[in-house]
Amino acid sequence: MRLPDYIKFAQTNLLRTKLRTFLTVLALFIGTFTLAMTTALGTGITRYTTTQINAFTQPDTIMVTPPSRRSTSSTGIPEYNPNKSTVTSGGNAQLTTADVDKLKTIPNVTGEYPSYSVQPEYIQYGTGKKYVLAVTALRPQSQLTLVAGSLPSSTDTAATVIPYPYVATLGFANSAAAIGKTVTIHFNGLPVTSGTKAKPITTVPSKDIQVVIRGVLADTITSQQTYLAPSVMEDLSNFQNGSTAQFYEIALTVAPKSSTATLNAVKAAAIAKGYQAETPADVLKQVQQGLSVVQTALDGFAGIALLAAMIGIVNTLLMAVLERTQEIGLLKALGMRRNGIFGLFVYEAISIGFWGGLLGVGLGMAIGPVINNILSHTLLKGAVGLKLLVFPLPYMAAIVGLGMLIGFIAGALPAARASRLNPIDALRNE
Amino acid sequence: MLQLKNVHKTYGTKENAYEALRGVSLDIQDGESVAIIGKSGSGKSTLMHIMAGLDTPTTGTVEIDGVSLGKMSEQERAIVRNEKFGFVFQQYFLQPRLTVMENILLPLTIRGTSAGERKKRAEELLAAVGLTDKAKNRATDLSGGQKQRVAIARALANSPKVIFADEPTGNLDTEIGESVITLLFDVHKQNKTTLVVVTHDEDLAKRCDRMLTIQDGKIL
Ligand SMILES: Nc1ncnc2c1ncn2[C@@H]1O[C@H](COP(=O)(O)OP(=O)(O)OP(=O)(O)O)[C@@H](O)[C@H]1O
Ligand SMILES: [Mg+2]
Numbered sequence: 001m002r003l004p005d006y007i008k009f010a011q012t013n014l015l016r017t018k019l020r021t022f023l024t025v026l027a028l029f030i031g032t033f034t035l036a037m038t039t040a041l042g043t044g045i046t047r048y049t050t051t052q053i054n055a056f057t058q059p060d061t062i063m064v065t066p067p068s069r070r071s072t073s074s075t076g077i078p079e080y081n082p083n084k085s086t087v088t089s090g091g092n093a094q095l096t097t098a099d100v101d102k103l104k105t106i107p108n109v110t111g112e113y114p115s116y117s118v119q120p121e122y123i124q125y126g127t128g129k130k131y132v133l134a135v136t137a138l139r140p141q142s143q144l145t146l147v148a149g150s151l152p153s154s155t156d157t158a159a160t161v162i163p164y165p166y167v168a169t170l171g172f173a174n175s176a177a178a179i180g181k182t183v184t185i186h187f188n189g190l191p192v193t194s195g196t197k198a199k200p201i202t203t204v205p206s207k208d209i210q211v212v213i214r215g216v217l218a219d220t221i222t223s224q225q226t227y228l229a230p231s232v233m234e235d236l237s238n239f240q241n242g243s244t245a246q247f248y249e250i251a252l253t254v255a256p257k258s259s260t261a262t263l264n265a266v267k268a269a270a271i272a273k274g275y276q277a278e279t280p281a282d283v284l285k286q287v288q289q290g291l292s293v294v295q296t297a298l299d300g301f302a303g304i305a306l307l308a309a310m311i312g313i314v315n316t317l318l319m320a321v322l323e324r325t326q327e328i329g330l331l332k333a334l335g336m337r338r339n340g341i342f343g344l345f346v347y348e349a350i351s352i353g354f355w356g357g358l359l360g361v362g363l364g365m366a367i368g369p370v371i372n373n374i375l376s377h378t379l380l381k382g383a384v385g386l387k388l389l390v391f392p393l394p395y396m397a398a399i400v401g402l403g404m405l406i407g408f409i410a411g412a413l414p415a416a417r418a419s420r421l422n423p424i425d426a427l428r429n430e
Numbered sequence: 431m432l433q434l435k436n437v438h439k440t441y442g443t444k445e446n447a448y449e450a451l452r453g454v455s456l457d458i459q460d461g462e463s464v465a466i467i468g469k470s471g472s473g474k475s476t477l478m479h480i481m482a483g484l485d486t487p488t489t490g491t492v493e494i495d496g497v498s499l500g501k502m503s504e505q506e507r508a509i510v511r512n513e514k515f516g517f518v519f520q521q522y523f524l525q526p527r528l529t530v531m532e533n534i535l536l537p538l539t540i541r542g543t544s545a546g547e548r549k550k551r552a553e554e555l556l557a558a559v560g561l562t563d564k565a566k567n568r569a570t571d572l573s574g575g576q577k578q579r580v581a582i583a584r585a586l587a588n589s590p591k592v593i594f595a596d597e598p599t600g601n602l603d604t605e606i607g608e609s610v611i612t613l614l615f616d617v618h619k620q621n622k623t624t625l626v627v628v629t630h631d632e633d634l635a636k637r638c639d640r641m642l643t644i645q646d647g648k649i650l
Contacts, residue, residue, distance in 0.1 A: 002542050016527055327525060333482075333484055335510075336512075336540045
């Protein structure tokens with residue numbers, strides 16, 4: 001027999017027992033639909049978190065934090081040491097400019113960017129209302145996702161990149177309208193005490209900076225920071241904290257597109273100097289490990305549904321073999337070989353798998369955008385650009401393929417049984 | 431062309447064993463028509479199935495054109511059945527879901543003949559059995575006589591050397607049976623096909639070149 005004949009026979013036979021076929025396909029559909037949805041959810045969340053992580057990690061950057069006295073101990077909980085105070089300023093171990101100088105000496109490091117702790121008072125556009133904000137340094141090689149404008153170079157000291165919610169808050173019609181506009185950010189310095197001891201006069205120096213909006217950040221849950229040039233941040237840090245500035249982390253950059261080996265070497269060097277260090281890959285890996293556990297659990301449910309469907313297919317085909325014993329006998333009498341009979345039933349099972357897979361994936365892809373749309377107006381309103389369900393075509397095709405494979409596996413036993421029937425016994429069967 | 435040598439067939443084992451054929455030897459010539467008659471249970475169908483390679487003898491040999499069916503693999507026997515033999519059964523055995531045309535073409539479909547060639551052959555076959563206007567009907571929608579015509583057309587599909595018919599008129603009334611017999615003999619004469627008919631029907635048996643009577647698994 002030729003392939004088109006097998007396929008045609010399979011469809012004809014499936015249509016003989018419409019209800020039974022429908023129910024068998026339905027069972028498989030439940031599995032493939034679940035799998036399509038969990039895959040879409042997994043893909044959507046992974047893509048979204050990757051964007052989120054990219055918004056606060058940069059490639060070619062190693063984040064260095066102070067040594068921890070608690071983690072990285074393989075010998076259990078360390079003993080209390082009265083000489084090592086557990087209380088540090090700000091509650092956390094802090095880094096200083098001395099640490100910056102120490103880290104500078106690591107080979108391959110092209111730049112050091114301490115996380116300057118700068119507290120702005122407000123941001124204002126023209127004579128509009130004043131709003132609070134948080135600022136951070138725009139390091140070179142930053143991978144920020146923008147909805148408008150472009151990333152300014154880190155040496156452009158008069159530039160800023162603002163988070164999306166500030167567009168409307170500051171009174172711009174849309175993101176594009178904000179680009180090129182100058183805003184004022186106001187800072188207060190350290191209080192200065194003058195006058196006499198009896199009558200101290202405390203004054204707070206203040207400072208305004210004028211910056212031009214060069215870009216608007218895509219809305220991300222993790223990043224609501226306004227970006228300023230590193231040198232501006234350093235000036236402001238000195239203005240607010242003097243030379244005693246402390247940082248909770250220092251970003252070390254290496255040349256763009258450095259190899260993983262280089263990144264790891266810098267990380268190792270920092271660790272050797274007694275710091276904690278993380279590459280962007282480390283961060284991504286931690287998050288994705290967590291996600292993959294969730295994904296596996298979800299896929300497990302789909303797997304159970306598919307297993308049940310598989311048993312359904314076996315059952316349906318065993319019934320079909322019984323019912324069609326006489327037909328099988330005739331086909332054998334007319335010269336159909338074992339392979340032919342086997343093929344007949346296996347193609348039938350594969351067809352069930354194909355239709356179940358196509359329906360599951362098809363329905364998933366049909367309602368996915370609807371769900372995305374509803375969620376983006378309700379639950380996930382703030383997260384611009386988040387598609388919770390993403391259906392990558394190769395995965396969807398693979399699910400249909402999986403359905404067909406399940407059909408094949410399930411069909412093999414009944415088909416083998418049919419192929420072994422003796423033509424005469426089969427014809428006598430009445 | 432068909433040769434049986436001392437064929438025995440035993441069904442079952444031990445105390446249940448039943449010897450349906452007890453040493454049958456016969457020789458059927460190319461183009462001959464042979465009727466196999468005998469009482470019910472005498473072993474007619476068993477003999478025909480063994481001749482046609484549908485069943486294997488317990489002992490003895492069956493040769494087609496000098497080649498032993500017993501020495502062939504199951505696959506090779508299937509090919510012989512497909513290419514050299516045609517079958518007509520009392521119960522027709524048409525595939526209910528297929529159309530008349532698809533039923534007729536089954537041996538060609540199994541063989542893997544191209545769609546174009548099949549279509550051409552279908553027209554010839556439908557015309558030969560007078561069912562051109564029923565080509566697209568479901569096989570189940572036909573009368574008994576029409577069903578048996580479809581079965582005959584199907585038996586002819588691969589232009590076989592031998593047609594085996596097991597009680598082809600058994601389910602038909604006399605008149606319709608007569609027309610089916612006429613068709614069978616027309617085909618046999620025109621195509622010089624060898625014809626082996628198992629029957630209870632005296633009239634049918636008399637029209638054959640030779641009549642073999644079987645009794646208790648032996649040819650008289
Ligand atoms: N599969 C089988 N198992 C056991 N006995 C069988 C089997 N097939 C046939 N027989 C027996 O073999 C004998 C011959 O059967 P067969 O079908 O050849 O008879 P027949 O001459 O064709 O009869 P009828 O005219 O009724 O069709 C019968 O006694 C039957 O009961
Ligand atoms: Mg019989």
